Amino acid sequence: MNETLPAAFLDKMKGLLLEEYEQFVNSYNFPRAYGLRINPLKLDAGKWHELLPMGKHSQPIPWSSDGFYYSEEDRPGTHPYYNAGLYYIQEPSAMLPVELLDVRPGHRVLDLCAAPGGKSVQIGGRLLGRGVLVSNDNAYERTKPLAKNIAMAGIRNAIVLNEEPERLAAVFPLWFDRILVDAPCSGEGMFRKDESMAASWERHSVERCSAMQRDILIHAAAMLAPGGQMLYSTCTFSPEENEEQIASFLAANRDFSVVPLHPVSGLQPGRPDWIGEAAAKLAGKDVTDSLKGAVRVWPHHTAGEGHFAVLLTRHAEASKCGENLQNERSRENLDDVSRAREPKQAFTDKPGSLRSAAGGRAKATMQNSTRKQGAGYPESPMSRNSRKSRDGQSHGATSGERVDPIAAWEYFCRENLLLDAAEDEVAEAFQDKVFFRYRGLPSLEGLKVIRGGWLLGEAKKQRFIPSQPLSMGLKAEQAARSVCWSCQDDRVSRFLRGETLFIEPEELLLQGGVSAKGYVLVCVDGFPLGWGKYVDGMLKNELAAGWRRI
Numbered sequence: 001m002n003e004t005l006p007a008a009f010l011d012k013m014k015g016l017l018l019e020e021y022e023q024f025v026n027s028y029n030f031p032r033a034y035g036l037r038i039n040p041l042k043l044d045a046g047k048w049h050e051l052l053p054m055g056k057h058s059q060p061i062p063w064s065s066d067g068f069y070y071s072e073e074d075r076p077g078t079h080p081y082y083n084a085g086l087y088y089i090q091e092p093s094a095m096l097p098v099e100l101l102d103v104r105p106g107h108r109v110l111d112l113c114a115a116p117g118g119k120s121v122q123i124g125g126r127l128l129g130r131g132v133l134v135s136n137d138n139a140y141e142r143t144k145p146l147a148k149n150i151a152m153a154g155i156r157n158a159i160v161l162n163e164e165p166e167r168l169a170a171v172f173p174l175w176f177d178r179i180l181v182d183a184p185c186s187g188e189g190m191f192r193k194d195e196s197m198a199a200s201w202e203r204h205s206v207e208r209c210s211a212m213q214r215d216i217l218i219h220a221a222a223m224l225a226p227g228g229q230m231l232y233s234t235c236t237f238s239p240e241e242n243e244e245q246i247a248s249f250l251a252a253n254r255d256f257s258v259v260p261l262h263p264v265s266g267l268q269p270g271r272p273d274w275i276g277e278a279a280a281k282l283a284g285k286d287v288t289d290s291l292k293g294a295v296r297v298w299p300h301h302t303a304g305e306g307h308f309a310v311l312l313t314r315h316a317e318a319s320k321c322g323e324n325l326q327n328e329r330s331r332e333n334l335d336d337v338s339r340a341r342e343p344k345q346a347f348t349d350k351p352g353s354l355r356s357a358a359g360g361r362a363k364a365t366m367q368n369s370t371r372k373q374g375a376g377y378p379e380s381p382m383s384r385n386s387r388k389s390r391d392g393q394s395h396g397a398t399s400g401e402r403v404d405p406i407a408a409w410e411y412f413c414r415e416n417l418l419l420d421a422a423e424d425e426v427a428e429a430f431q432d433k434v435f436f437r438y439r440g441l442p443s444l445e446g447l448k449v450i451r452g453g454w455l456l457g458e459a460k461k462q463r464f465i466p467s468q469p470l471s472m473g474l475k476a477e478q479a480a481r482s483v484c485w486s487c488q489d490d491r492v493s494r495f496l497r498g499e500t501l502f503i504e505p506e507e508l509l510l511q512g513g514v515s516a517k518g519y520v521l522v523c524v525d526g527f528p529l530g531w532g533k534y535v536d537g538m539l540k541n542e543l544a545a546g547w548r549r550i
């Protein structure tokens, strides 16, 4: 491998690492480490060892509370539990930044450079459904896998944006409790994992990357609430993109400082001694020294690729803005209460933005008790007289009539689910699609919104079509109809390949007196995989093309 490493890179590392250099360069002759992280929204990490044969021999990753090493031949990506979102395959050192960020349920968190979403999924797991994750990437084509990974993990409280940091800063000033800047970088730490990174190293020059990072950091800082924390990370070794970048940032932002981290097993401290003279002088000795509190992952010290992470905080007392933010928050809370009381609906005809409008309903919930008591079914969204079925398919609208998406969702929900909106969730429509979104969000008008929240489904031709993200965010027992197969049952892989299956009605688990006909949540060992539609012994496959195994 070291023959493929750029000569200029090796020279630079030799000059930095001195006597450690041989050990460093030798590490490229060893195979890379593989890691996966258990999704706490679906599984307790303690149960991992019982779940799969590989769980029995996999070792914990020392700096991660739910990460494990696996061997290449284990191929966890081919198991149906992967499709059920029980774990995320992630390079071990990439698990570190979120581990250090101290995300707690209820926080407002921004993942600014998020695609393909490994760290967003990790943050979503930490939030446990409370608070909100704003997950952004400025590369449109990368936001698709990002949205899919978030959905597969069953994360309800995330929105996905495709924006430049500057435009976000105008919408979210001082708004976030936690920000992750997992910056685009020259990728020197990924040469062993991905040889193409070594080949494109000159193109992603250190100077070009550090200019991008500087710009991203300025706008990220504008969004952090006083007292909040921001984690900056890269997967590169170059000091210009790491310690020196942060020293320059701190020189210009005196209300920020480093929160010292304490390296565990094999992790190494930051290297302020590598900061260039000009940047060190500008920042001053205290600031420069504080960068010892950053953390570096080295491939010759640990089983993981190269990474850098530093945790920063904005002092609460240093800014008058802090008070403003508190006032702002109290106002929002009051607004939330009044909004919840006042019926509200959002429609837009214009793609790319969300808009709220008066009318419609604020919330789409189904009280379990309503169902159990067999209380009246709701009015159809279009016609009060023409409801035909209890399978959530026909709403009786005559052709040409526009279905109210929120009402269609409510109807579907009552007929097919045992689901309540969380306190901070509100059902909102975007064209024909319906989402649960976080109540406290500012207006996203004008922003490129890829996902405005948890996508519940779409009102189409007088029907409500439940979405794949809805199925992935449910628990098996929240569906009125479900079927559950063991991971050894070959119907699981046939379902994942998109086949229609024939099943006996007795195999369906029915709740609340529903008939067998209708949407069925298909599960593997109790974990949802997607929707099927049951009619006369046939389970029609409703997995969307992008979710099928080829």
Ligand SMILES: C[S@@+](CC[C@H](N)C(=O)[O-])C[C@H]1O[C@@H](n2cnc3c(N)ncnc32)[C@H](O)[C@@H]1O
Residues within 6 Å of the ligand: 094, 112, 113, 114, 115, 116, 117, 118, 119, 120, 136, 137, 138, 139, 142, 163, 164, 165, 182, 183, 184, 185, 212, 216
């Ligand atoms: C290191 S990758 C992020 C990996 C991701 N955090 C994960 O764990 O899956 C950096 C990302 O930054 C994005 N990016 C580059 N410039 C950006 C900018 N100005 N604003 C937002 N994202 C940017 C890139 O498209 C890329 O997806």
